[in-house]
Amino acid sequence: DVKVTQSSRYLVKRTGEKVFLECVQDMDHENMFWYRQDPGLGLRLIYFSYDVKMKEKGDIPEGYSVSREKKERFSLILESASTNQTSMYLCASSLGQGTDNIQYFGAGTRLSVL
């Protein structure tokens, strides 16, 4: 089975802190994604990466950055956390693209910024 592991299930941080969310996949997938999930808004793509050291902005990249130094690991960074970044963050990975783009998700990290 594909396994996507997010390092924390729950995080509480203070406004202005630098926050790292880590994600690791064990299936040698090329593509990795970070989403945030908010009630009524579904999933919104923050950043994605289709190769090591490559990254592309998604729909809502402002206030976030990412790092992909190794194929299996994709990190989301909040440079200076703000209260409007309180959300559920989901990491995903996929092998295919286009019509074969099945994404596999981690369990999520619920981040609260106080």
Next chain:
Amino acid sequence: GNSVTQMEGPVTLSEEAFLTINCTYTATGYPSLFWYVQYPGEGLQLLLKATKADDKGSNKGFEATYRKETTSFHLEKGSVQVSDSAVYFCALSDETGDYKLSFGAGTTVTVRA
């Protein structure tokens, strides 16, 4: 651009009732269509998919048919169980080779015993 519209929830049903969740989409060309399910406290997992017009995806008693003429991919189950309580997301991936999925807002379904 691509977009997915789902019926708003929440939806509350009794066990053994019939479930339909409507999903319509806007996309150029011939996208692939997916239903993902999120059980409480978990991430999303693929429920079923269809890659071309008139294809029917099915899994765990759920079905959805890719209708290009109505740009729809409605999810149905004939007899729901309490264990089907979850959030359901419709999504599409277009044919251009893009890596991204476009998701609907999600529909929360609660099944009562």
